[in-house]
Amino acid sequence: MTNKDNDQQRQREFIEKLLAVQQKRQDKPLSKNDQQEIAAQIGLSDADWQAVQETYKAHLLRGRGFLSHQNYDDAIAELEQANVLDYNSIDTTATLAQAHFERFREYADKKDKEAAISYSKICLNQNPSHNQSLKIISDLKRKPRKINTQIVTKRKSYIERNLFIILPLIIVFGILAFFFLNSPNRVKQEEFPVAESTEEININIDEEIKKVASDYPPNKNIDFNANEYEIPIEITDPKLKNLEWQTESALVTKYNESYKVELIGDFLVKNAEINQLKIKLELFDDKGEIIRTTYEEVVKESDLTLRKDDLIPFQVMKYEKTIAPNIAKVVISSSVIEQEELNEALTYEPSPKIPVTWAQKRPQNTDIQLRERQSNFSEGILGNGFHRITLEIENTGNASISLLKFQFSWFNSAKKLLGTEVRYGVSGSTSKLKRNQIRILSTTMAVPKVKEEELSKLTYQVEVIEVK
Structure with missing residues (x-):
């Protein structure tokens, strides 16, 4: 057996063990640490682990592809495989919720409705303002509006009974309106201040639009027609004041009908100890509108506390199978942060x-x-x-x-x-x-x-x- 065959065998064994352990622990899903522990114990190398992550991405991309073509069965099968490899990832879970939601609308299977709501709730546990999940749950729980047939019948009957009175009144009203509109004594429309008021309203609206747009001025240095370009990174969240962001690269790479956004850099811990950190990333276009929002776990609650002057490497890559919009900047803020600010200079006993x-x-x-x-x-x-x-x-x-x-x-x-x-x-x-x-x-x-x-x-x- 070749080395490549051995690697693939270990990877299959890892996935099988994940499935087996996950089925036994449905009440307590495997964390990323649990997965890494299992990977380590069956001899999975860093390269093998990376290959498994690529397998996860492939399942996710195929699932999204099948979903875009309304092939719900294959989409859900692929996405469930992705969910095993990266349990309750908000990207995978949200797509699973959407797939079950679409299949429910197609076939009205109660199980799909329950699954769509369940997966959406998992997303909301990670991000309470996750718009897609809020919409799915709201749409599925919304009761159809009932029409009072008695009222409709009574209104119809009333109109039919009094039609001989209503119709002449409509004719008379139409004649009077015609003579009024064509009367020579009628003041012309332009003598009223309506046009002036409308112009003032339009000016106010224009000013408001300019004011909003000025908050997100387009970066004139970005060539949006280029196949690859750098984008600026903004951090204004006061909760991140104890983390200094250091950019290595922030690139948008465009392909024929897809694109990739990749950020590489570090967070330098300043005057604090960090116990947990989850980052919120927002991509803005050149008009100041949010294109996408994602969440990345940087420091897990189970990790050792990070100290002042520690460096936290941060790398994220997002791939979208659609034509690239004009991405103008990335805004980084905190979704979850647990930190202890240092009120005075603190020195640590040197580690051995x-x-x-x-x-x-x-x-x-x-x-x-x-x-x-x-x-x-x-x-x-x-x-x-x-x-x-x-x-x-x-x-x-x-x-x-x-x-x-x-x-x-x-x-x-x-x-x-x-x-x-x-x-x-x-x-x-x-x-x-x-x-x-x-x-x-x-x-x-x-x-x-x-x-x-x-x-x-x-x-x-x-x-x-x-x-x-």
Whole structure:
């Protein structure tokens, strides 16, 4: 069996285990951490994990494609697969709700109605103002308006009985109106101040339109006809005052009938400790209208608290299968943030240094220092052990680092090598780690199965196997 076959086998095994565990834990869905733990325990590498994420995107895109062609059965099948791989993602869940909603309108199956409402409620739990979900629930729960047939019948009967009186009155009224409108003594319409008032109203409306548009002035430096262009990023949310945004790139890339928006950068923690962070992204066009709103989880509640001067890498890519609008800017604000502001200068006890070796000769002007903020071994869901670790990676060299790949090795109490695993400290999809910056690496890795009493005796080593 080739390496490619092995990789695909591990990926299939991972998906099968996700399905099996998810079915047993319907009351408590698997979190992203649970998924990563399972991935680590079956030996899924970073590349395998990325391949699974691509599989998720493929299911999502196919689901949207089938939905656009009213093929609801295949759309729902694809979207349910995507939902397994990224449980309750607002993108997947909202599309699932829409698919069930459309199928209900087509076939009136009560199960589709219930599913559409259920998925919409999941979206609203993540984003209470999610417009699509609010609309679906409102449309499905709206009762049809009842017509009072007795009143309609009575009105019809009244008109029929009195038609011989009503019709002559209409004729007389029409004749009088004709003579009045053509009377020479009638003041001409332009002598009334109606036109002047209408003009004043129009001027006021124009001023209001200009006022609103001035809040979102189009960026004249953007060439919207280009196949790729940079867009500005705005942050005005006061809740994010303790996070300094640093842009690496913010690109719109256009294809024939689709487009991609990709943002890469960092949040630098300033004068606070961050316990949880969920970001709201709004895309605006050149007229100041919101094109799309998305939400990205940056710091999970289960993550270790981030400290002052920590660097939080942020990367998001959104792909839309439609002709690209004129995207003029991105506005970043907080959807959820839990932070503790530091009222006075706070110093932390330095985390212990971790020795690091280099698989090849260390490049000139390139160096790093590792510190261990957290490290523990424990048993996992599937019986194997796993290693949860949080490291501080500081760039102590004179050059920026665009790629940093580690190999972790584990040893038992007899110093016997038990296994290895690879993790990225800096990947090609994230921003560069610049000089003197500190980035946090939090990860969970599987270790070979050992007795529970042996877990506390395990040790590990870190080696740089690739750097750019």
